[in-house]
Each structure stands twice: as structure tokens, then as C-alpha cells.
Amino acid sequence: MEKLKYALFTGCTAKQSTPEQMMSTMAVADKLGIELIELTEASCCGASHLQDYDDFLSVVLNARNIAYAEKHGLTMVTICNTCQLNSAMTKHRLDNDAELKARVNEKLAEVGLEYKGTSNVTHFLYAIIDDFGLDKLKEMVVTPLSQFNIAPFYGCHNIRPSELQNETHNSKENPYNPTSLDDLIIACGGKTVDYEQKNKCCGFHVELQAPHTAAVLTGNAIAGAMDGNADWMVTPCPLCHLKLDTQTAHASEAIGRDVELPVLHMQQMVGLALGCTPAELGLNHHLAKVDFV
Amino acid sequence: MSTHKITTQQVNFKVFRFNADEDYLPYYENYDMEVTSEEVVLDILNRIKWDHDGSFSYRRSCRHGICGACAIKVNGRSTLACKESMNDMIKLFGNELTIEPLSKKRAIKDMIIDKADFWEKHDAVTPYLVADIDENPESENLISPEDAEKLDEADLCIQCGACHYACPAVEINEDFFGPAAFAAAYRFSADVRDNAASRLVDVNEEKQGVWDCVKCFECAEACPKEINPIGKITKLHQMAFQEGIAKNNVAVRHAVGFEKSIKKNGILDEGGLVLYSEGPAIVKHIPVAFRMFIKGKIVPPWGLTKSENLDEIQKLVKSSSTAKF
Numbered sequence: 001m002e003k004l005k006y007a008l009f010t011g012c013t014a015k016q017s018t019p020e021q022m023m024s025t026m027a028v029a030d031k032l033g034i035e036l037i038e039l040t041e042a043s044c045c046g047a048s049h050l051q052d053y054d055d056f057l058s059v060v061l062n063a064r065n066i067a068y069a070e071k072h073g074l075t076m077v078t079i080c081n082t083c084q085l086n087s088a089m090t091k092h093r094l095d096n097d098a099e100l101k102a103r104v105n106e107k108l109a110e111v112g113l114e115y116k117g118t119s120n121v122t123h124f125l126y127a128i129i130d131d132f133g134l135d136k137l138k139e140m141v142v143t144p145l146s147q148f149n150i151a152p153f154y155g156c157h158n159i160r161p162s163e164l165q166n167e168t169h170n171s172k173e174n175p176y177n178p179t180s181l182d183d184l185i186i187a188c189g190g191k192t193v194d195y196e197q198k199n200k201c202c203g204f205h206v207e208l209q210a211p212h213t214a215a216v217l218t219g220n221a222i223a224g225a226m227d228g229n230a231d232w233m234v235t236p237c238p239l240c241h242l243k244l245d246t247q248t249a250h251a252s253e254a255i256g257r258d259v260e261l262p263v264l265h266m267q268q269m270v271g272l273a274l275g276c277t278p279a280e281l282g283l284n285h286h287l288a289k290v291d292f293v
Numbered sequence: 294m295s296t297h298k299i300t301t302q303q304v305n306f307k308v309f310r311f312n313a314d315e316d317y318l319p320y321y322e323n324y325d326m327e328v329t330s331e332e333v334v335l336d337i338l339n340r341i342k343w344d345h346d347g348s349f350s351y352r353r354s355c356r357h358g359i360c361g362a363c364a365i366k367v368n369g370r371s372t373l374a375c376k377e378s379m380n381d382m383i384k385l386f387g388n389e390l391t392i393e394p395l396s397k398k399r400a401i402k403d404m405i406i407d408k409a410d411f412w413e414k415h416d417a418v419t420p421y422l423v424a425d426i427d428e429n430p431e432s433e434n435l436i437s438p439e440d441a442e443k444l445d446e447a448d449l450c451i452q453c454g455a456c457h458y459a460c461p462a463v464e465i466n467e468d469f470f471g472p473a474a475f476a477a478a479y480r481f482s483a484d485v486r487d488n489a490a491s492r493l494v495d496v497n498e499e500k501q502g503v504w505d506c507v508k509c510f511e512c513a514e515a516c517p518k519e520i521n522p523i524g525k526i527t528k529l530h531q532m533a534f535q536e537g538i539a540k541n542n543v544a545v546r547h548a549v550g551f552e553k554s555i556k557k558n559g560i561l562d563e564g565g566l567v568l569y570s571e572g573p574a575i576v577k578h579i580p581v582a583f584r585m586f587i588k589g590k591i592v593p594p595w596g597l598t599k600s601e602n603l604d605e606i607q608k609l610v611k612s613s614s615t616a617k618f
């Protein structure tokens with residue numbers, strides 16, 4: 001197989017509050033022989049908030065990010081659900097609205113760029129499943145995670161709106177019964193935990209403006225995983241990770257029950273199965289105790 | 294002439310049963326049925342009632358996807374029973390299907406729920422045109438096709454409640470208006486004939502308003518009319534800025550703060566955004582921030598790696614900005 005190569009849109013979180021996500025992404029890509037060209041020119045995607053204020057600006061900035069991936073002639077890979085949603089939504093709108101595309105390109109021309117629509121935008125999770133293949137991953141596992149019950153937490157912005165999301169990858173996901181992350185857990189040798197909140201929202205985006213709603217959602221999610229006997233949770237979204245890992249005190253208070261579980265990035269889980277060390281995966285950067293390794 | 298082949302399949306239905314007058318707790322009844330590829334979910338509800346248990350209760354009226362009465366959930370997915378093909382449900386979920394009302398905690402009898410909260414919230418957004426129109430006009434009060442486009446199909450809502458009862462923010466905050474009410478608020482506020490100023494103000498209130506939407510897209514997924522209620526919520530946010538009624542509160546500053554941060558660094562300065570959004574109230578985040586700092590999860594502003602070609606980003610922010618606060 002030809003070496004897989006992508007343009008990596010890291011998003012802002014991996015560069016700040018989840019350094020372990022950046023480390024584990026690179027470690028796993030290295031093990032799998034996937035080449036990632038980092039889009040260091042990229043700006044923030046607006047995190048699904050900028051468009052509430054200025055929709056056109058949000059489209060222009062996301063189009064600029066994708067234009068850089070196009071310049072490399074590569075598929076853009078995201079490692080954050082919300083980056084994925086904003087980038088894919090922008091792409092969808094531009095590819096289906098010639099008038100908008102022309103207006104956006106008029107702006108991009110001012111800085112010598114053009115959005116063509118030639119690069120796909122997909123999340124690293126689906127790049128691993130669709131392009132690399134879980135069978136091949138399975139063969140490379142050196143430390144199967146067989147003694148662990150692992151609760152997948154999908155995160156809204158990878159599975160909804162499903163019509164948009166399913167445009168970006170081959171393995172079709174049913175938002176009411178998603179399977180990609182479960183399949184990845186199984187490929188790593190782990191046992192999956194089925195629980196009601198696995199495809200629900202963690203509340204991250206209203207943490208500041210509706211703290212009670214946000215805390216209840218976080219609390220319910222961790223509680224659901226705990227009741228399903230999970231040893232830890234795993235997520236493809238650094239924002240979900242932040243919410244579930246760092247906000248346990250508020251969450252426990254909001255639902256009247258102490259909740260806490262280790263929450264791993266999907267890259268950290270894959271890394272463990274492939275034999276990376278905890279230090280390589282940045283497991284020391286978590287707030288909730290990670291004491292199972 | 295092509296012949297259409299009707300196929301049959303065996304399906305196990307697990308059906309929610311509850312009678313608020315008699316039962317302390319709900320229970321599930323199992324029905325094994327042969328299902329043909331021609332049937333819709335409503336056919337199954339009918340057959341349960343006609344062939345198995347005459348007391349089984351559900352709502353339906355138009356049977357054409359117009360009245361919104363028959364909305365229920367199949368395996369957690371909202372659907373109009375009269376429109377949803379059984380074939381599609383089996384394709385999506387297999388041969389074990391769970392049939393439930395839109396909201397279990399509001400169940401009165403089987404599929405029938407108390408929708409009072411839905412209607413109250415709908416009512417609260419003035420869901421009609423407020424306009425000075427001559428009671429006996431000479432001609433119709435029409436709008437142009439371009440102006441009709443602005444409604445963005447929000448006028449197709451049939452008030453089925455599917456989005457409302459799929460919304461986690463509604464479940465947690467009982468004041469939150471919910472996606473259907475917001476879609477209605479948008480539908481009338483976007484109408485050029487309307488001049489109800491209070492509606493937009495109401496939906497921007499902190500207790501019930503649009504800024505508490507958690508952005509989960511459950512409503513977009515649930516809506517059988519593909520109205521995309523969260524898209525309307527986004528438009529209501531934008532309208533608040535356009536009309537100059539956006540309040541100077543944490544939610545509004547949080548949206549505006551992204552532009553400021555991008556203009557400065559290209560990438561987001563996470564700490565800076567929280568500081569700008571919260572103002573002095575940032576002190577409440579200090580305990581968690583301290584723990585994050587210890588674990589190497591906070592980058593100070595001077596340690597931030599700005600985006601490369603930042604001048605491009607700054608130029609674009611300047612030339613492409615369309616909003617003001």
C-alpha cells in the first residue's frame with residue numbers, strides 16, 4: 001500500500017489544553033506509517049460560535065484553511081469533532097452554492113488563495129477506519145486492551161447532522177447507533193461498553209453560558225459509563241475530553257453523585273495498543289486519575 | 294412493465310406501555326409480527342391495536358405527514374409514524390425494534406404524551422405575524438419570492454414536537470424555549486411583513502433564550518421536515534447583532550470573542566477567550582484552571598504559537614467582517 005499522507009488541521013485545543021492529544025496523534029501516525037503535514041497557517045475554525053456572530057467571516061476563514069490543504073493536494077484530516085463539523089459544513093456550503101463560493105474566493109484572492117473544492121475533509125478516526133483499515137490495525141496490536149471495559153463517547157459533531165457527516169467518509173454512521181469508535185475499541189482488543197449517553201452531548205459548548213445544563217450533561221455521561229462498568233472512556237473529540245476530564249467536580253455536584261473516570265483520546269487508546277509508552281502518549285496531562293496502565 | 298415485489302420479514306417489537314391512571318411504572322410488551330415491505334410504522338401501531346390489544350393508544354389524524362400528531366420514537370429516533378417506511382427502519386436498526394413515545398416522562402397513555410410544555414413555549418414566542426394590516430384590504434398582502442426565501446423553510450414546521458423532545462437543553466432547563474419555538478420565532482421575525490420587536494428580545498433572554506442551545510444537532514437530526522431548527526437558532530443569534538439587541542453578557546461575548554482572538558493570533562487563545570467572556574467572573578474558574586496549569590494544560594499568552602501567515606488572517610478579518618457588537 002502506498003504511504004497514507006494527509007494535511008493535518010490540528011485545531012487550537014491540541015496546541016493548548018490537550019497537549020497529550022497532539023503527542024499521541026503524532027505517535028500513532030508514526031507507528032502506523034501515516035504522514036501528517038501540519039497546516040501551521042490554519043486559523044481557528046470558530047468552534048461553532050463565530051458563525052453566531054459573523055457567518056460570512058466564519059466561512060471565509062474555514063475556506064482559507066481548506067485552501068491550504070488543497071495547495072498540498074491532500075485530504076484534510078481533523079482531530080477535533082467541532083473542527084470537523086465547521087470545516088465540513090463550510091465545504092458543503094461552498095461546493096453547493098456557486099454564488100457564495102465566488103464571494104468567498106473574491107476575499108481569498110486578496111491574500112493570493114483560492115478555494116477550489118478539491119480536498120476532502122475527514123476526521124482522523126474515519127481516516128484510520130476507511131483508509132488504513134481496522135484489519136491491518138488489528139495485526140499491528142502488540143498490547144491488546146483485553147482486560148478493559150472501554151466506554152466510547154462519540155461526541156455530537158462527528159455524528160450529527162448525519163447527512164453532512166456521512167458525506168465525508170465511506171463508513172456510514174447511524175447517529176442513533178454509531179459503531180466506528182466501538183469498532184476501533186474492538187480492533188485494539190478492548191471490550192466496549194454500551195450505555196445510553198454514548199452518542200449524547202457533553203455540554204462543552206455552553207460551559208460558560210449555561211453551566212448547569214453543561215454540568216448535568218457531563219455528569220450523566222460519566223455516570224452512564226460508570227454504571228456500564230467502564231474502566232475508562234474514549235473519545236475522538238478533545239473538547240469532549242476536556243469537559244469529561246476536567247469538569248468532574250461541577251458535574252458531580254450537579255447530578256448529586258461523585259463521578260470520575262479516566263478519559264482517553266482515541267489516539268491514546270490506539271497508541272497503548274500499539275505499544276507506545278504512557279509518556280509518549282502524554283498520559284500525565286490528565287486531571288482525572290489514569291491509574292490503569 | 295416492471296413488477297413490484299412485496300417481501301415480508303419477521304420483526305420483534307418491544308412496545309412501551311403505560312396508563313397514567315392505572316400503572317405505577319411503564320412496562321414493555323413484546324409483539325412478534327410479520328412485516329411487509331409496503332408498510333409504514335403507523336400500520337404496525339394499527340395492527341397492534343386491531344389484532345392484539347384494543348386498548349393500545351396513539352395519536353394520528355392526517356396520515357399524510359401534515360398534522361404532526363403521530364410523532365413517536367423508534368429505537369430512540371424520532372419519526373412520523375405515518376410517513377416512516379418499515380423497510381427503512383429495519384435497514385437502519387435490524388429486526389428488533391423498540392417503539393416509544395416522544396417523551397417517556399410525559400406519557401399519558403402508551404404513545405400519547407402531554408405536550409403542554411411544547412405548546413406553552415410555542416405560544417411564548419408570538420408565533421404569528423404582528424403587522425398593521427388593513428382589515429379589509431383591496432389586495433392580498435404578498436411578499437416577493439426572494440423575501441419568502443429568507444424564511445429558509447421554517448414555515449414548513451408541523452409542530453410535531455420531535456425536535457423539542459429530542460433536545461437535551463429542554464430536558465435540563467425547563468425554561469428553555471426549545472428548537473421548535475425558536476424555529477417559529479425565526480419564521481415570523483424573518484418575515485418582512487412582521488414588526489413584533491418583543492419577540493427577538495424574548496428569545497435573547499438569559500433564562501429561556503437561544504444562547505443556551507448546546508449545539509448538539511439532535512433537533513436537526515430529529516426533524517421529519519428537515520427544517521434544521523439549530524440553523525434557525527444560529528440565524529436568531531445573527532439577527533440579535535443585526536438588530537443591535539445583543540446583550541453584553543457572557544454568551545454574546547463568547548461568540549464575539551472568537552473574532553477578537555482570531556484577529557490577534559489566528560489560533561484561539563483559550564484563556565483569553567474565557568477572560569473576555571467572563572470578565573471579573575473568571576475567578577470561579579481559577580480552581581480548575583490551577584489544576585490544569587499543574588498538568589501542563591494551560592499555555593500562557595506569551596507562550597502561544599500564533600498561526601503562520603497571520604497577516605493574511607488579519608487582512609481577511611478586516612475585509613470580510615459583516616457583523617458589529
Ligand code: SF4
Binds near residue numbers: 201203
Ligand atoms: S459532545 Fe460536547 S464537545 Fe463533543 S461535539 Fe458535542 S458538545 Fe461538542
Ligand code: SF4
Binds near residue numbers: 460472506512526
Ligand atoms: S442543537 Fe440546540 S436546540 Fe437543537 S436539540 Fe441541541 S440543544 Fe436543543
Ligand code: SF4
Binds near residue numbers: 452454473476519
Ligand atoms: S421543527 Fe421539525 S421536528 Fe420540530 S416541531 Fe417542527 S416539524 Fe416537528
Ligand code: FES
Binds near residue numbers: 353361
Ligand atoms: S398522522 Fe398526521 S403527520 Fe402522521
